[in-house]
Amino acid sequence: MALETFNDVLAFVQVVRAGSFTRAAALVGVSPSALSHAVRGLENRLGVRLLTRTTRSIATTEAGERLFNSVAPRFEEIDAEVAAVAGLCDKPVGTIRITAAEHAATSVLWPKLSAVMRDYPDINVEITIDYTMADIVSQRFDAGVRVGDQVAKDMIAVRITPDLRMAVVGAPAYFATRPQPRSPLELAQHDCIRLRLPTHGGFLPWDLGKNGQEAKYPVSGQWVFNNSSSIVRAALAGYGLAYVPEDMVLDDIDAGRLVRVLDDWCSPYPGYHLYYPSRRQSSGALAVIVEALRYRA
Incomplete structure (x- = not known):
């Protein structure tokens, strides 16, 4: 295969994986027009249309679907072998891309990895904040972080935290005019600061229970955010109750700025796990990341 055709096939695979020329261009560091030109060149040489394009989306044709399903796994194999060879050198090298929700990124990934990355100057770490349960294979991530019961069974999973708990908190100023709730049913009488989930456009239900009886409680309120740090800020300002991971607010509770x-x-739930496809385990750079994050009781 000519080098030009090989590069154009790779460009085609990247576009299909990303779902758009714009997203693929951002991932590989080229312009959307360059990717479009490469794919059109491939279509011209093959004499068949591979993609159906609209102003907002792309879709593979029958020929495009066949080509993608045939060659995409082979590019994955090439990547894995290159990573394995790179892992044979004295110092681990390469870029490790990780997808995680905001809380995991700020409370686990940053403190643990920042403590060791100076010892590995040839490893680059790219962390993408994402609540959408990304497909790490199709979106070209090396690993992801999710709570234990959300990790797909075909992935290697490594625990990186103990079990976690949520906390329901409000500012003293808020409780100056409202009674503290004694059961989840009383949340209907309160302003609750909500988290919108991008996965399906809904809100995070408040999962509360005791004595083995768990239930998801819908709540309402004036403020909605798509990240937990903003929810904590609104709670500190007295705008309502927040439902957030407890480690985010323990200092504020101890200082009296928030009341739990x-x-x-609030029952414990499975802690965070780092997960990755089995073919990535030969990467020396990923091995460094895994060991730095691994939870040791």
Whole structure:
């Protein structure tokens, strides 16, 4: 295969994986027009259309689907072998791309990795904040972070935290005019600061229970955010109750800036796990990341 055709096939695979020329261009560091030109060149040489393009989306044709399913796994194999060879050198090298929700990124990935990355100057770490349960294979991530019961069974999973708990908190100023809730049913009488989930456009339900009886409680309120740090900020300002990972607010609780309620209704849930496809385990750079993050009780 001529080098030009090989590069154009790779460009085609990247576009299909990303779902658009714009997203693929951002991932590989070229312009969308360059990728479009490469794919059109491939179509011209093959004499068949591979993609159906609209102003907002792309879709593979029957020929494009066949080509993608045939060659995409082979590019994955090439990547894995290159990573394996790179891992044979004295110093691990390469870029490790990780997808994680905001809380995992700020409370686990940053503190643990920043403590060791100076010892590995040839390893680059790219962390993408994402709540959408990204397909790490199709979106070209090396690893992802999710709570234990959300990790796909075909992935290698490594625990990186103990079990976690949520906390329901409000500012003293808020409780100056509202009684503290004694059960989750009383949340209907409160302003609750909500988290919108991009996965399906809905809100995170408040999962509360005790004595083995768990239930998801819908709540309402004036403020909605798509990240937990903004929710904490609004709670500190007295705008309502927040439902967030407890480690985000322990200092504020100790300092009296927030008051914890419904504590006995917040049960532990599985901690975070780093997960990755089995073919990535030969990467020396990923091995460094895994060991730095691994939870040791």
